[in-house]
Amino acid sequence: MDWLLPPGNSVDLPEVGSVGSLLLKILFLIAFLLYSVFAFVVIRQVRLMEKTYHTPLNTVLTIFAWAHFLVAVGVLIFAFLVL
Amino acid sequence: MSPTIFDASQNEEQARREELERELEAQKQLARSKSSNSLPAREEQQEEVSQEEQQQKAQQEEKPLEKKTDSPEENDDMSTEPQASLEPQSSSDSSEPQAAPEGTSENPIHVQVENVQEISEASEKEKEKRNPEEYSELIRTEEPTSNPFAAISIRPQNTYFDSQHAKEEILMVLRQHPIVNLGWVALSVVLVLLPFTLFPLLPLFSLIPDRFQFFALIGWYLLVLAYMIENFLYWYFNIYIITDERIVDVDFYSLIYRALSSAKIENIQDTTATTKGVLGAIFNFGDVSIQTAAEKREFEFLSVPQPATVTKFLNELILEEEREKLEGRIM
Numbered sequence: 001m002d003w004l005l006p007p008g009n010s011v012d013l014p015e016v017g018s019v020g021s022l023l024l025k026i027l028f029l030i031a032f033l034l035y036s037v038f039a040f041v042v043i044r045q046v047r048l049m050e051k052t053y054h055t056p057l058n059t060v061l062t063i064f065a066w067a068h069f070l071v072a073v074g075v076l077i078f079a080f081l082v083l
Numbered sequence: 084m085s086p087t088i089f090d091a092s093q094n095e096e097q098a099r100r101e102e103l104e105r106e107l108e109a110q111k112q113l114a115r116s117k118s119s120n121s122l123p124a125r126e127e128q129q130e131e132v133s134q135e136e137q138q139q140k141a142q143q144e145e146k147p148l149e150k151k152t153d154s155p156e157e158n159d160d161m162s163t164e165p166q167a168s169l170e171p172q173s174s175s176d177s178s179e180p181q182a183a184p185e186g187t188s189e190n191p192i193h194v195q196v197e198n199v200q201e202i203s204e205a206s207e208k209e210k211e212k213r214n215p216e217e218y219s220e221l222i223r224t225e226e227p228t229s230n231p232f233a234a235i236s237i238r239p240q241n242t243y244f245d246s247q248h249a250k251e252e253i254l255m256v257l258r259q260h261p262i263v264n265l266g267w268v269a270l271s272v273v274l275v276l277l278p279f280t281l282f283p284l285l286p287l288f289s290l291i292p293d294r295f296q297f298f299a300l301i302g303w304y305l306l307v308l309a310y311m312i313e314n315f316l317y318w319y320f321n322i323y324i325i326t327d328e329r330i331v332d333v334d335f336y337s338l339i340y341r342a343l344s345s346a347k348i349e350n351i352q353d354t355t356a357t358t359k360g361v362l363g364a365i366f367n368f369g370d371v372s373i374q375t376a377a378e379k380r381e382f383e384f385l386s387v388p389q390p391a392t393v394t395k396f397l398n399e400l401i402l403e404e405e406r407e408k409l410e411g412r413i414m
Contacts, residue, residue: 049320052245057231
């Protein structure tokens with residue numbers, strides 16, 4: 001996964017201890033998990049609003065909401081693997 | 084609104100109502116005169132038809148009597164009697180089935196049925212709603228809006244809402260003026276540019292490993308994205324719908340809270356348009372507050388474009404609703 005990181009970065013953590021890095025990792029994962037939940041709520045809300053008020057743009061909004069959710073989940077998985 | 088302006092608007096409304104009532108009375112009188120003219124004509128037709136029938140019956144009765152009286156004198160042969168007695172019967176038998184299909188329009192029962200059908204069709208037509216173009220200048224002049232981002236949409240196409248009735252038509256959809264979004268858009272731009280300027284200056288940020296910095300950057304941009312999404316959805320779905328029957332206020336306060344309230348046009352008591360602020364004066368947007376006799380006493384259309392046009396349109400709808408009441412076109 002090193003190729004995904006900016007040049008000059010390493011996977012090792014020389015500055016922070018193992019416990020500190022683990023805590024940071026957990027914090028980051030919780031943050032991204034919460035963000036994924038938020039992205040899911042956005043999907044639900046867009047669907048609900050589509051039922052409440054239907055416009056031709058709602059299809060685009062639904063696709064965008066799903067894409068946003070997939071990005072959020074992708075970032076969560078990526079953080080879990082890399083950090 | 085000042086009291087003088089309020090009185091003037093009230094007087095205008097009263098004058099309009101009086102004019103409407105006068106027109107309606109004139110129409111009713113015309114309708115009465117037509118119906119009174121048409122009734123004697125029908126009676127005359129019926130009398131003529133009944134007279135014709137009586138004449139036919141009298142002729143039918145006379146014919147057998149004449150033949151019965153003539154037959155013993157002229158013809159002694161008894162074989163002719165049945166023929167003579169049968170002739171009128173056969174003629175009457177042959178004429179009745181022929182007259183029935185030809186005289187369906189002349190038959191009084193058919194005439195009455197047709198009249199009843201015509202009257203019922205006319206009453207149904209009267210009960211039908213009028214086209215909004217007939218009573219609203221705005222609808223007449225403006226073309227239907229196809230832009231889904233428009234802050235003021237006239238008869239938006241391919242659009243409907245949750246509790247819309249089958250015969251209910253969306254005439255106008257309002258949302259806040261796009262300039263209202265200027266604040267959060269500007270803040271979003273600042274937040275997007277912030278990591279390049281502020282993050283390198285933070286001592287704590289430089290302490291954490293580079294890959295954590297990388298994910299912190301991703302997290303930051305996701306938060307900015309969430310902020311933008313929430314503000315956009317708030318603007319896009321916080322709408323005010325005006326149909327030919329009611330006003331609907333769809334409130335999208337946050338991602339987990341939504342409120343939908345409506346009031347019938349006939350329950351609207353007063354409308355007020357307010358334009359405030361420099362931006363409001365420049366871009367012509369403001370608030371429209373609507374006092375109703377419904378459960379929700381006041382509807383606020385906040386920062387909508389052309390508030391004066393919206394109130395004028397609402398007044399047109401109120402007048403049409405009153406006209407419907409007076410004409411008995413309440414569906």
